[in-house]
Amino acid sequence: MSLLEVANVDTAYGAVAVNRDVSLSVAEGEIATILGPNGAGKSTLMRAICGLLKPKRGRIMLDGHDVTGLPPDRLAKLGVVMVPEGRRIFADLTVRENLRLGAYSREDQGEVEADIGRMESYFSILADKRSAKGGELSGGQQQMLAIARGLMARPRLLLLDEPSLGLSPLMVREVQSVIIDVRKNFGAAVLLVEQNAGLALSVAARGYLMQSGKIVLASAIADLRDSTLMRELYLGGGKRPPIKSRDVETL
Amino acid sequence: MEIFLQQLVNSLSVASVIILIGIGITLIFGLTGIINFAHGEFLMIGGMTTWLVVSNGGGFIIGLVAAVLFVGLLGFVLERGLFRLTLDRPMNGFIISLGLIVVLQHFVIRFWNSYQKSIPEPLSGVWEIGGVQIIVMRAVVVLITAVVVAITFFGISRSRYGLALRASVADQETASLMGVPVRRYITGVFIYGSMLAGLGGALMIALFPITPFIGSTIVVRGFAVALIGGLGNVAGAVVAGLVLGLMDGLSAGYGLPEWTEAYSFALMILILLLRPNGLLGGTAGPRAV
Numbered sequence A: 001m002s003l004l005e006v007a008n009v010d011t012a013y014g015a016v017a018v019n020r021d022v023s024l025s026v027a028e029g030e031i032a033t034i035l036g037p038n039g040a041g042k043s044t045l046m047r048a049i050c051g052l053l054k055p056k057r058g059r060i061m062l063d064g065h066d067v068t069g070l071p072p073d074r075l076a077k078l079g080v081v082m083v084p085e086g087r088r089i090f091a092d093l094t095v096r097e098n099l100r101l102g103a104y105s106r107e108d109q110g111e112v113e114a115d116i117g118r119m120e121s122y123f124s125i126l127a128d129k130r131s132a133k134g135g136e137l138s139g140g141q142q143q144m145l146a147i148a149r150g151l152m153a154r155p156r157l158l159l160l161d162e163p164s165l166g167l168s169p170l171m172v173r174e175v176q177s178v179i180i181d182v183r184k185n186f187g188a189a190v191l192l193v194e195q196n197a198g199l200a201l202s203v204a205a206r207g208y209l210m211q212s213g214k215i216v217l218a219s220a221i222a223d224l225r226d227s228t229l230m231r232e233l234y235l236g237g238g239k240r241p242p243i244k245s246r247d248v249e250t251l
Numbered sequence B: 001m002e003i004f005l006q007q008l009v010n011s012l013s014v015a016s017v018i019i020l021i022g023i024g025i026t027l028i029f030g031l032t033g034i035i036n037f038a039h040g041e042f043l044m045i046g047g048m049t050t051w052l053v054v055s056n057g058g059g060f061i062i063g064l065v066a067a068v069l070f071v072g073l074l075g076f077v078l079e080r081g082l083f084r085l086t087l088d089r090p091m092n093g094f095i096i097s098l099g100l101i102v103v104l105q106h107f108v109i110r111f112w113n114s115y116q117k118s119i120p121e122p123l124s125g126v127w128e129i130g131g132v133q134i135i136v137m138r139a140v141v142v143l144i145t146a147v148v149v150a151i152t153f154f155g156i157s158r159s160r161y162g163l164a165l166r167a168s169v170a171d172q173e174t175a176s177l178m179g180v181p182v183r184r185y186i187t188g189v190f191i192y193g194s195m196l197a198g199l200g201g202a203l204m205i206a207l208f209p210i211t212p213f214i215g216s217t218i219v220v221r222g223f224a225v226a227l228i229g230g231l232g233n234v235a236g237a238v239v240a241g242l243v244l245g246l247m248d249g250l251s252a253g254y255g256l257p258e259w260t261e262a263y264s265f266a267l268m269i270l271i272l273l274l275r276p277n278g279l280l281g282g283t284a285g286p287r288a289v
């Protein structure tokens, strides 16, 4: 049984339909990715999964239990946590306060301090800046904080919405290794939305391609990489060079 | 100098009541964007509750506790029954609060009357410290407020719940992603703000007689304090309340006491011109979702 199962989900903002009949799944401890052009509806789907937006139709299942329409704070308690697009760091709270807040949903409040220590030893920048305000960090540092804050909930599924957005190539590489470690060291499954296809293809085991609100391709990552549709999309769009396996490896 | 100190203690006791109101206003606005003009009526109801208890033979302490609990309950009912429905459009909450002013005032006038009500001074006596005469009840009002402010302040700046509250004021959506039940915090803040208004009403009637119309004068000063301090900023409300209290004391002691109100509004305008976000910085309301 999958950890997350999205079945035939439609979403809309008021009368404006976004996602149509979306189905996907993420297994326990798996890294999956959703790729697709701007405005395809990736973030909207992520909002539906984490409870910020109620789907119009379809079901969202966690461990086989129906969690459709639960509010985000309940889903956080169940282990589904999103690191939103644009990081959304609490600018006036200190780095430590941001981390502590990430653990709000946990029952074992006694272990929160120890976990903050874990985050600080893994993300050393957070230890250096622990008393700085969130707003004083650079974009890359904020992204690390956003991921660490999400991990503080000890999630079973971490939803990452464009973690590489606006980061330098060096920082993108750092994000890449962090995502791999989220699974390895922190035991969470990851659903990753990315514009940077190279990054997504290099970390994920399973990929979905979304276009105009629909999933147009779902497959193991190697097949996705080599699919004509993928090549056409990223060639034809003219935004990005074609993706070759070589790029992925040297990313 | 003695006169000044005496005036200062007197105006601090009035400032205390205004600070209690200002904290509720600033917290509710910070979290919901609702400008609750009925908050002064909550204070009036608190005063009337105390009056009712005391005039039926209860002690002042019982009256005070009754006021805090009853107004807290009122805040809970109004939030769940009315304000909750306006969270997407805080402007509607503001309009509802204007309607509530009329309803709450007329409720009191219909069931009792519109005359001023008073209770016997709960604590009589004057302390004399180095030539300065301090009315005991006024000092007690300042003391109670100081304790409540300290508890509020530490609750917000140190506790896990205060952290979640500050995060919710900054960004409700992201706070909810971290597991914070923001709706419950909104209810909690309404209840807490209302309880402070109830307390303010009880302390106020211990100092002066009050009428069912006291709410509007108080709420305007409460807003001045919330704005000067920075909306959503509790420490700011306290500082602003003290500044206004000091202004009152100075103008009553040295300037022209009949201009007291004008001084504080002139000060408010000046501060907002220089620092549009208030003395300690505030919020423009919750981030639109």
Ligand SMILES: Nc1ncnc2c1ncn2[C@@H]1O[C@H](COP(=O)(O)OP(=O)(O)OP(=O)(O)O)[C@@H](O)[C@H]1O
Binding pocket: A013, A016, A018, A036, A037, A038, A039, A040, A041, A042, A043, A044, A045, A085, A195
């Ligand atoms: N709050 C909103 N209200 C109305 N429409 C919205 C809202 N947010 C997004 N949309 C619309 O929904 C569609 C999908 O947006 P979404 O943000 O999900 O795309 P995306 O795939 O995440 O794009 P990007 O890669 O640029 O982040 C877009 O056409 C967008 O204009």
Ligand SMILES: [Mg+2]
Binding pocket: A042, A043, A044, A085, A161, A162
């Ligand atoms: Mg997006």
